[in-house]
Amino acid sequence: MLKKVEKKYSAKKTPKAELKKWYELMTLGRMLDERAPNYLKQAVGWSYHAPYAGHDGIQLAIGQTFVRGEDHLFPYYRDMLTAVSAGITAEEIILNGISKATDLASGGRHMSNHFAKPEWKIHNVSSCTGNHTLHAVGVARAMKRYKHKGVAFSSQGESSVSEGYCYEAINGASCEKLPVVFVFQDNGYGISVPKRDQTANERVADNFSGFLNLTIIHCDGKDVFDSMSAMEEARRIAIEKCEPVIVHADCVRIGNHSNSDKHEWYRDEEERAAAKAQDPYLAYRKELLSSKVFTEAELNAIDEEQKKVVLDAHTKAMKAPNPTPESIFDNLWPESYVSTKYPEGTHNQSGEETKFIDAINGTLKAEFRHNPNTFIWGQDMANKEKGGIFNVSKGMQQEFGIERVFNGPIAEDFILGTANGFSRFRDDIRVCVEGAEFADYFWPAMEQYIEMSHDYWRSNGAFSPNVIIRLASGGYIGGGLYHSQNLEGSLAAIPGIRIVVPSFADDAAGLLRTAFRSKGPTLYLEPKSLYNSKQAMAVVPDDFEVPFGKARVRREGTDLTVITYGNTTHMCLEAAEKLAGEGYNVEVVDLRSIIPLDEETIINSIKKTNRCLIVHEDKVFGGFGGELVGIINDKAFEHLDAPVKRVGSTFTPVGFNRILERAILPNTDRVYQGMLDLLKY
Template identity: 65%
Template structure:
């Protein structure tokens, strides 16, 4: 491999590099002026001092082969990869024509998704797992290329960076993790982040991982390091860390004052280490360019920046009328079972079998469907409840496999793999029990943001399965409900079936749909006789369509999941006792919600009781009650009642579980009192 230096690099290349370095620095220094003029760029993290490594990342990136995940300080990286000055400024001042997000995302987040310069979050380091996911797809589809992800040295302290590097080394994936080490995480010095002076040394024991150190201030050392890293990743299929030693010349961002934690000696040192000035001196010292030639390049840059600035300033601002666009993509629309009901007879199937058989059917239907999670593919076992039993045997270990016990890695790498091709659909078991999903909530947020944040350019095609709820004597971490908390985050569909046919139909629709779906499974009903139904082979249930399980005229009982069966029993009991005829609605789909069916029932009965397993306080039922109370108040003949769990965790001993979770008697009492109101 040819080593580049000041002597053997052709003049055209040197000219291009100097042009990019000068242009990048000019924009870097101009960015704060936009804020001072109230034109935008309210967040700007200057890259000065990272010039060598950022130029090298962009020059190494091969459009059409690689995926690039730049972080918020990677302005020169984006320029070097091919983005124009105008595109950079459009992002900085948040114009409607900003390629990253049309002004929806924070400034200094540069992307061009059509080139696979990816849109990343403001939560530092999250993109590392996305890079691993897309590299997994590269390996599966025999694609020649690498995923390049860039982070600061302080970000390595984030647990999901460790999970990403561990995952890439375990799976042997072509990922280049670039660590741009400038010594500070905002104001926190490196010594407070890690015991190793070079943070890459924290990974020295990882198998299948190559570590390359370079001077990130030096163009040639950085180019050689990145060239070696890409060649190694492609040749071996294994990951590489490039640790680039940089300096941070400016403050962390325009909201930071570095003089509060850096002394004058240090500030003088970093200014003297300016990579741009060093490169300029080299070009003159080794007679590669004359002063006049460099001044001509600088004049050209000044003109280019002026034109880019003028065009960007004149570009339109975002239209507030579009704020509701791209929250959720259009779902798959069932063709045969358009209302999600059927009248077929025959042998009943229990809920766990319905899910298992639907998964297998959908894997046969679409060969670009994948599944992974904890404990989902271990010989004859398929998860704690055997929901995925037999999938790996039929579809192979490349499509169905176990993930590390790292919930955020499970979700984050799925997000990344979807980026490779929109035909890919992924089913993940996010945790063995829903209660253990909380470490992955950050990546859940990423999945819900992607479609809106990218202005409709990308949405992860993921079905996230979680075994939810209690009534199994599981106690804390085996009996909780999560839908109330997660429903506050826009960008995910949330479904919660109560019967086998609905579980099959909603799962099929989720897997075939574009976008992100949270599929909650009431584990107490997996093998319950009450939840078993006839399940047509091709049954489909549309999102946002409730199911009336029992018709009635005296009150409307709204429910889902485990409590649906309790409610049906209570309704029958009240009918037999001639107390009242209750309509029971199983909403099935929390987001989107079938308000039409609910409202029509409220108009008919005038009384409403909401029952769910989650806590009454801040549970999803609070939103149901508020919606009905606000929009249907004139039809109500009594206050809306709610039944759910106590505002406590779910205890382990049976007496605690019985006291905490809703049961028939509590539902019966509440319904009877409502009917007598």
Template identity: 70%
Template sequence: MKSDVPVRYSIKKTDKETLLKWYHLITLGRTLDDRAPNYLKQAVGWSYHAPAAGHDGIQLAIGQVFRRNKDHLFPYYRDLQTCVSAGMTAEEIILNGISKDADVAGGGRHMSNHFAKPAWNIHNVSSCTGNHTLHAAGVGRALKTYGENDAVVISSQGESSVSEGYVYEAINGASREQLPVVFVFQDNGYGISVPKQDQTANRKVARNFESLKNLRVIYCNGKDVFDSINAMTEAVTWAMENQKPVIVQANCVRIHSHSNSDRHELYRDDNELSYVKEYDPVEKYKRLLLRYQRATESELTEIDERVKEEVKEAHRKAMAAPAPSPDSIFDYVLPPAYVSNKYPDGVHHQEGDKVKFIQALNEALKAEFRHNPDTYLWGQDVANKDKGGIFNVSKGMQQEFGKTRVFNGPIAEDYILGTANGMSRYNRNMRIVVEGAEFADYFWPAMEQFVETTHEYWRTKGQYSPNITVRLASGGYIGGGLYHSQNIEGALMTFPGVRIVYPSFADDGAGLIRTAMRSEGMTVFMEPKALYNAPKAATVVPDDFEVPFGKARIRRSGTDLTIITYGNTTHMCLEVAEQLQQEGKASVEVIDLRSLVPLDKEAIRTSLSKTSRALVVHEDKVFGGFGGEVAAMIGDEMFELLDAPVRRVGSTFTPVGFNRILEAAILPGNDRIYQAAVQLIHY
């Protein structure tokens, strides 16, 4: 599939002004690259540095074809020369390297050598190598959705990171959706110390993708400035004109070690080390300029001296710049949430006909899609004729809002969430809802992207907010067994940067999905699927109902015992509380948390000030479950209110069995809750 790339630039045809500009950029990039290790030696910073030397040709080319505030660029950790070529200054590069507060990528919050300038659409990319290919595909989808046909997305990475499964998902998805994304593989032959033959069967990893439909593959010499710029120019032009993806595989050399923590002399012999130095792209470009008399020695020397002064001045300013303040660590963990003025406590007193949980969710989703035209929904099996997801929560949405706004995703959970991360970068007004997996238990393949998305807002110092609602049908009591009955909120809540809600009733479901979709940031919306059609979860639902984050709801008042719960077990706790009341044994207060992160501590404190006894009940396992955190918080912050130990009820520390007898033995039920409540009352 190798194409003959039109020769647009050559040493003879390119004008002198452009040639000298390129020499300035390539020299500036190399000077900064060579200088970086000195900062570590002087204990100033730049403790991670992946040298760009040997990749200079292709990186100069990437930066030159990129148009700031028009295209989108996802550089990887070795792309110093790319970012210099794209217009970032020496000072900005050094500020990132030594992690100063003025670092435009994120104020020193991210590892050095991860260059970015979000204000220009040079995206902040994480250390999880290659995962930004998914984000690039998501931005490409946004460009296509909004008809921006004169822009492209460029995603850059090393050839070994292509071994990651999500890279295949991204390129396959971009091919299927026909997205204008240029994927650049900078092939230097090594993944740290692992040679290429241990990574892939094909000598050129791009050949693994040649059979994909709608995809063009271009090979070039990444050590050569002209071949690289011709290839990148052709790739960008073809991607825009055809609205399809392109792979550019650039053959490079790695002149130095993988990074400053690597010693390449331990796995590369002297012949290889001499060979790679002979193919230095900067020296080759300089020789061409002189050989073809496109520049004189004095002209190049003048540029060299100017670069030295430029770097010296940038160093002086960067060293004088302030470091991040330790007080800033809590800034930008989460963006501001939507504030409800009409329902500040998330409580209503409206009367009327009750609707089931599933209907409340469906109608709230549709209302929010009408409210904000920049709202999108995708996931597995969510948009097939009259069916809307395996549980029909999104039924009728594609018919009303069209295939552009509501569509099916592949069975690739990482791709579903990763492209949501990417697409939401296009427009801050955009709101994306994804069915992260058909069952919450299947969400694990998306965990890499979940973790990535939780720290985007913090890592970029508030420059990017992933405005995503992740819907997950959660819990058991349906006879589903493994992968169909687990609870995963205990694992998800350990990551800062995400809100987690878990309603028990139809009105709270509608109110919380509305708040999630109107807020900035990511929210995981856990849906107790056993309650979708349960009459006990049906309520009156006001059309405009909103439930704030971090506001629990007192479902039943009491004076002798506080039960703190959420999800499926809320209804069991209410039944147990009623039974204890009828038996004359206790007056039980039931707190439906609704929102796990953030947690309504004040509601718990107020209740315990009356009852002095706390029972935490949830469906998840007792060991490692969310209740452990609630119990620890009570013991730490409210110990003086207690007259008894905090008790917990939940699942056994086993998987959830498929047979109904096994499921009943594992999941908590009324009897287990009742026994724990009685013991606590009589303590």
């Protein structure tokens, strides 16, 4: 629904104190905006700066509408005045620009012009422009669930609205009726790409005009009074109707896109002059004078005051410490939960064995009972008797209700991105998602996965996405492409997310419980062929916990170390038993945890056996085994009596026909032969 907003503000209607505050903020912001390139010229910092001049009206309004303690704000890289208007000081802006250790946004870890103040819920967002729309939707979902009065503000340029995740965010917010205000700051260009190459509509907001439960407001983002009226109305609608609002603000970009751009290459002199003539800051100053609310002397006095503020901020910021080289390993991920009863992740309990699938289901329910701030969503997650594509979460919605267990759309980016946002609302929230129906379908969520991987590091420990990503992984089900492949070889190269792969029911339960009780993201890969496998059954203590980074020696041996995980653990144990009948004693090490990795157990085993075979289901070429070989060569080479060998899949996709699948995936016979070759080397 398109809504016309009456302009409530003007120089005549607005109290002088308010007009003065706005002028002070606009003056301070413009001084910082114009000063920023000088730091680059002096080789001090601010190597990336996107000037906001021309967006003054809407950015002032966003910051003034933001209510500290109630709202969450997700600014984008051009939102300097938004940040200043919301209360971030000149010193804090400069600390961010010159990447000091005391920078609130990231401690110098993130690109300049990425403004944040975590304690105020002004969020550090990634340079993937616009993907924070999903995080804003996630926060808004939490606001609605917890009956919190407030809105999530998401701000971006109009060109990034072309990104798929923006459509997913707005579609999801309108479907769920969430209190989000999406602000599109439209200056007509995506760097050098004109708007006509982005969308057929003159205003990108009109692309969403058919969405239900969505209000669209157009305003002049160059006009302070029109922008203030629009933003106040947007926040009121979002709260009162609990629905999303788009504010489309027409702006103008006076200068280059950034300090690495030359707009002279694609804008002629006439266009550049026309943009400069529309300067919102000068227009506001002129309005204050022509309305006779302020005199020239009064405004000049304010200018001088703000110059002093900037100079004082500069002096303090220049004295601030720089980040240290050794700090690069700080805040890679939060400390994980530590088990006191099961410190090694092993147990000696006897009793009835449990299926792999039942162990996961039982632990999910137990953790939901343990922590009432636990949620789960995904595709096919909860519709009557359905509980995920494999029914792993069967019965959860019936017990815990639709507020905590619900479906997500078929949009993997949305599922994971809103999990990130939801977990930002409270530190004790834990979100579990089925990131995709099959691990192979997870790739559309990769931009959110990467964002999540460096959230904690990038924010210098200020924010951690407390999210468990469950994925049904691997083959041996005759699934072919998109139903049978493995991801860990690719994903292990991305720092910041723990990756675990259980092989038995007890470890499936223990690793899942630790993931729920830890802070930070965990990728939990479930070998789906083991769900109902008799081989994977085990006795599962009700309170079992498996620490991250603790491998489990499944079979003691002296002649050969076999390192494995997931489906192939069972093949390795079968092959080792067969070789035992031939007089060989093979040790089988089940990693359980890929990231972090238990290097100590691996190296100690090799010291004992002097030979090593690595077995995994994924491709040998580019698989995680290659990393293991590198670690072993670096740290245990002198203990080897033979080269480290690998057994895994062929360097092909997984075929659908069972004949093709058997030719591609490893099996017990291949594992046996790999062991025998090394034993006889």
